[in-house]
Amino acid sequence: MKTATDPGLAKGPGPAAVPPARSTRPRRVPLLRVLPLTPAVVLLLLFLAGPIAYCAYIAFTDLQLTGQAEDSFVGFENFTTAFGDDAFLNAVWLTLVFTVISALVGQNTLGLALAALMQRASKPVRTLVGGIVITAWVLPEVVAGFLLYAFFRREGTLNAVLDWLHLPTQNWLFTLPILAVSFANVWRGTAFSMLVYSAALNEIPKEITEAAEVDGAGGWRRLWHITLPMIRRSIGTNLMLITLQTLSVFGLIWVMTRGGPGGRSQTLPLFMYEEAFQKSMIGYGTAVALLLLVVGSLFSVVYLRLLRTEV
């Protein structure tokens, strides 16, 4: 756990003994020292920074896939088109719904609940439940998509269960596609929050909760006044990370609904894909991608700030 959350940026323990060595080593060394960084830096510049810069460029052009001699600079036209495009606004709205339901409410709350219950549960149950939830998370995205597709189909397991309970059934992927893919994302992603919160809860000293228990504080009050405040940084980090993950979900939705029916589960990544490839509007699709990237970067910066205060 420590390895991943503790940035140790300012004071990495490694170079502690460096100052004397530095004075004995001559000045030419720094160049040799950065040499091992070059393969990584070249790879990152060419294949990560390059596309990002290119993204920022073609978002302002009318580049298309085929049949166009030259793309030309169109300024903010793609963006003004986007904000007047009902399909785009629909995708923004669905992305918000998807993120709030599946990440902020679903994964986060369920993950915390599972982690909290696991603190008290007996060991065999804990191992079993942890194993099941984590398996759902480790499965490849496309496989998860097929499993949940089968689960939510009209002939699928969910309706079978509802039938058995004498509850009304429906064709989930048609009537409530965005809800179905949101639940699919909860199924697939909850393990992450569960692991983050399990680690956070393990770090709360036993004496504190025990003292509160002896003083007669009930479960909910302990949770509200002690547990949550003590893990609030983990909550912040977790919310940022699962939001970022959820914003870039593509395969799961693609396999389950293709964004349909009628765009009713088309979140921004799927909208971007459709505009760029099925409608050949690369420039427009990239403008949408750039917006997604900017939102992602903002969350990323907040995440960095949270990490820094955690040290």
Add this chain to the structure above:
Amino acid sequence: MPRTLSSRRSSHRLAADAGLLVVAAAFVLPLAWVVLSALDPHADLRVKLPDGLTLDNFDAVMTPDITFTPLLNSLLLCGGGTLLTVACAALAAYPLSRFRSRLNRPFLLTVLFATSLPITAIMVPVYALFVQVNLIDTMEGTIFFFAASQLPFAIWLMKNFMDGVPKELEEAAWTDGASSLQSLVRIVLPLMGPGVAVVTVFSFVMMWGNFFVPFMLLLTPDQMPAAVSINEFFGNRGTVVYGQLAAFSILYSTPVILLYVLVARRLGGGFALGGAVKG
């Protein structure tokens, strides 16, 4: 005192167990479907006990077209990408962990920032760029992109593991005349074997499950990894043989589950934060 602390605890434990089992029951249904359907000669979309056990579904999908070529492609792509990632990350982590420099902090912050960027968002420009430089539909182009997309997190993890290797051992090697590269390969990396294993497995698992990158960057069906071919074989067909789909899903998922089990204990919750890199 009507109820002692300990009796309250054990009733809490029962309640917690019950609550967990209820959630687990909901989570296990789709998993049960894939296992039972794979063994069922007449599988459909519901979880049900098989009408008899059979391995016919596995037999039917174990052909070069459906299973072997895609899995081999996956192995090439993810193996190549992982090798490149781990090698670059190990080299890059060394100066970051060993030498103090004013550039370390901004560099690491940039790397950390890049770990959480939504890669999905840059796939359209990557596609356009790859078309321009003729890397589209090539294995090596896809491998390079896979490596670059995993690299930030790999560098980050590797640097943290490397910080845990005491510097004194290396200093002894230096005085014996070893170069930095020698001490990295002969001393530091062997000492952080578990760390290297975690980075390797993590990168591999992330690439193995990734759908969007090969989906965008590869076009020829013969080159498609399992993540994309499963979609072609089963997603686009009118009638799907669900038993075969389930059998293939199992064949395709087993390697990553085994690898996860292999390293899960090493890193515990830290592995979770790894998920941060990719959606």
